[in-house]
Amino acid sequence: MTAEKAGPVVQVVDSDEQNIVRFGLVLQAVICGVVLCKRWRRKQALGRTWMRRPDLIEKLILSDEQQELLSEFVAEQKTRSANG
DSSP states (O other), X not given: OOOOOOOOOOOOOOOHHHHHHHHHHHHHHHHHHHHXXXXXXXXXXXXXXXXXOHHHHHHSOOOHHHHHHHHHHXXXXXXXXXXX
């Protein structure tokens, strides 16, 4: 039996800075997901109200964001109904 020569030993040490960066990226992804989820919920709420009680939507003064969300919802509904 011959002894094989091992390569250099590499020790991986995570520094605090690397851990902070990793945590920051994970936290950023979570926050982004929460923001998108809240936006989706607002769009669904406006859309359901538009479908069930259009009279209420007509009486509301919608913000630019709310109008955009409602427009997206209506467009999605039209696409769904056109596709079957």
